[in-house]
Amino acid sequence: MSTNNVSPNQRRNFLWVMVAGLASLLGVATAWPIFRFLSPTGGDDSSATVELARGQVPVGGAHFFQYRGRPAVILQPAQGNFVAFSAVCTHLGCVVAWQDDAAEFLCPCHGGRFASDGTVISGPPPKPLESLQVALNGDQIQVG
């Protein structure tokens, strides 16, 4: 008398269902980050304008912040003079870094360099960093 009452076909079907389920989970786990990376961020109007304190931006330095869900940066090249840009490289979308000593942006991905006015100095970026509107209001800076 056998205790094994599962046929080989039932075992094969069970294994097939398990493999298909695992493959589906693996596919979703792989595709989700790619989808999130490629999908544009939603137009969140609540963050259409960002307020910063003047003290957050050093003269000759940079301050990075989030603008509409994306990295942005504001500079104070001279006392009281502020400029803001998207910090997303116009080549393939890496986030640029500010180089204090050279007073320029460097993209860590492919070596693209941008001047403090956002224009391309060298490297593969096809166009300048996107400029953001800046308005001063007392000790506050409004970007956007």
Ligand code: FES
């Ligand atoms: S992504 Fe910036 S240089 Fe390629």
